[in-house]
Amino acid sequence: MEAFLFHASIYLIAVVLAVPIASRLGLGSVLGYLVAGIIIGPVLNMTGTDTKDLQHFAEFGVVMMLFLIGLELEPRALWAMRDRLVGLGGLQIVVTALVVTLGVLALGYSWRIALTLGVILSLSSTAIVLQTLSEKQLMPTAGGRSAFSVLLMQDIAVIPILAFLPLLALPGARALAKAQAAETHVTLHFLQQLPPWGVTLVTLGAVAATVLAGHYLVRPLYAYVHRARLREVNTALALMIVVSIATLMLLVGLSPALGAFLAGVVLANSEFKHELESDIAPFKGLLLGLFFITVGAGMDFDLFFSQPVTLLGLALALMVAKGAVLYVLGRLFKLKSRNQWLFTLGLAQAGEFGFVLTAFSVKQRILPDSLAQSLLLVIALSMFLTPLFFILHDVIAKRMKDEGAAHEADEIDEQQPIIIAGVGRFGQVVNRMVTMSGFRTTVLDHDLKVIQLLRQFGFKGYVGDPTRPELLRAAGIGQARVLVVCLDDRAAATRLVAYVRRLREDIHIIARARDREHVFELYRAGADDIVREYFDGALRVGRYVLENAGLSDYEARELEKTFFKLDRAAVRDLADLWKPDLPTEKNAAYIARAKQLNRELEAALLARYSQTRSEKTETRTDTAAE
CATH class of the missing domain: 1.20.1530.20 (Na+/H+ antiporter like fold)
Structure with a gap:
């Protein structure tokens, strides 16, 4: 002994x-x-x-x-x-x-x-x-x-x-x-x-x-x-x-x-x-x-x-x-x-x-x-x-100018009802809007430089890997009302959504997606709202193109709204046909349904454009009659 x-x-x-x-x-x-x-x-x-x-x-x-x-x-x-x-x-x-x-x-x-x-x-x-x-x-x-x-x-x-x-x-x-x-x-x-x-x-x-x-x-x-x-x-x-x-x-x-x-x-x-x-x-x-x-x-x-x-x-x-x-x-x-x-x-x-x-x-x-x-x-x-x-x-x-060195996680000293995981360029905008509207957030990011920059502008954040269960518990994931996932790592974002959804069915999860396939992954993982990172910006560019191509502000804005609504519904529809182990070009059912939805979207946009033109003509006629 x-x-x-x-x-x-x-x-x-x-x-x-x-x-x-x-x-x-x-x-x-x-x-x-x-x-x-x-x-x-x-x-x-x-x-x-x-x-x-x-x-x-x-x-x-x-x-x-x-x-x-x-x-x-x-x-x-x-x-x-x-x-x-x-x-x-x-x-x-x-x-x-x-x-x-x-x-x-x-x-x-x-x-x-x-x-x-x-x-x-x-x-x-x-x-x-x-x-x-x-x-x-x-x-x-x-x-x-x-x-x-x-x-x-x-x-x-x-x-x-x-x-x-x-x-x-x-x-x-x-x-x-x-x-x-x-x-x-x-x-x-x-x-x-x-x-x-x-x-x-x-x-x-x-x-x-x-x-x-x-x-x-x-x-x-x-x-x-x-x-x-x-x-x-x-x-x-x-x-x-x-x-x-x-x-x-x-x-x-x-x-x-x-x-x-x-x-x-x-x-x-x-x-x-x-x-x-x-x-x-x-x-x-x-x-x-x-x-x-x-x-x-x-x-x-x-x-x-x-x-x-x-x-x-x-x-x-x-x-x-x-x-x-x-x-x-x-x-x-x-x-x-x-x-x-x-x-x-x-x-x-x-x-x-x-x-x-x-x-x-x-x-x-x-x-x-x-x-x-x-x-x-x-x-x-x-x-x-x-x-x-x-x-x-x-x-x-x-x-080779490797960036993003790992640092020890901060000790989280307060818990807020809104948790934002990842504050790159995308997450920073979300955090600014939410906090300036009077709500408190808990911000997590593994990059020390990003958190330090955030603190210089008066916003509080914590260094740590948001996918770690112990860090999420310390951040108050058990009581939070909303989780916003803005991680740059696609796989990590999906894992985080899946873990939190298994942990809590009542929390509202909003996630950023890199592309359409990532939307499907996050949808299956349990995200409530999914935003493609370039989708909204691309819609605004498309609206500006229509305005400068001869449409009025009202007509371009209505076409933008219609496209957003129908494309979002189409993504939900295609999510049921998407197969992660099968390349998109070999998924015949997916491709056929996507073509059909594109035809329906085109028809809906043309119908909406005709309707706005008719409304514009009727408005002019009523004004002339007066």
Whole structure:
């Protein structure tokens, strides 16, 4: 007990001291965790011999992280990113594995070892990359989304990789490894007794059980627990969901991280997804931090100091080779400027699954122990260098005049009945009109410069991401009468509308739309009033054109009113035919109805024009008669 408390104190002290220093220096929390692990491990030797066991426990933070990521991805959104998931992610794994394999062959190793190393080193660090992207608020960018697609594909690929690696062992070694694994893993022993179709059925059954439980079991169970109104029980349920799924996946030989991600996707549309996020997030952050510390503490510095130039050179060579592949793929998939550099520099390292696959390869008698120790150190060094690559990206981004840096959210000290999310050029006009009419508003925007400018002109605003549930609660979303969504990020605006509508049915939501398709998305998300950002301005321009083409002010204004009324009704009509997964040019029903509505609109405008001309003629006749 004393030893456990001592080591727990050491790890916590390392976190409290090292991470804030690293963050203040702009190095990020990940590098702080790694440095803390090195200090208490190889430098001061205060971690004892429990680092490997603790690392297995800390890897559960990766499982929780993927569960939370799954909660943010609805199945429709996952299907929409299938091109980058399979195309970009699949190409990255295959091409990187091929490049690394050729490099290892050039060093004189056999093709079996070379291919094994190529497959292992093709994977990147999900934990480090997603943690850093979240901290720097780079996930919504094109580079962040592309990096996430690749990481997700890599996590999925772990399953076939685990099935493929034993085939690279020599037949005698393969049989010996299977016998030893079956002795220590009861479930694996059971699976090995089944025919191939039986193993497939068991695997598919575990996946199906996860999906069905998410749909039909978790919801009523959560409702039952929620009625107790005890926060700690809700937290216990959230942890139970993740732990149970991870255990089930391990029992059938699948990746627990992938199973947790699948469960998160299944629960993404549930009404309690945000409660699950808030319950699990603290555990995820703490366990991920512990994972990074164990990576630093587990580095074999004796081996490193025996050949530092070679190992560091191999780590840098790996990152350069992966970076080159990523850069070419980024160009191929049309990433540009900052996003391409984020994609290239962010994924250039080896990943935490490399530790798992290396240990698995040793057990399968594919890799010798001496080579495996060097490989583990190269993986750890590449992960250790990753935060420095992100710092390099920040330097490149600043030179490219990257704007909109993230800042900590303000503390909201008052709540008003009207909340305005986003005060760019559009939101500022809305806020000015409402406040100058005698109403009070709560203004939220993630851009510090915009809020500072707003305050200079006497308007109050708060810095923070308006899509964060805790910030909305602090702003008074539970009591507000009106929410105005003026965010520049189209996807974020839709998510915000959908979340608030699920939270409250009685609040009136007014949203700005970028185009007609965005109108359809916001309409389905639950917005009450939707305004296309350029529509009203375009109507005024059209009215001025008609006035200068020979129509009177009255005639042009009446035609403008008619067009506005009928076009708005047409958009509502077309919203029922719009299909988000089908390109507009391939939606025959949508196009046919749009053509019909255009003909009706043209006929209505001509009729209205004839009516105004008749009214004008009658007015002139009456005036002449008088």
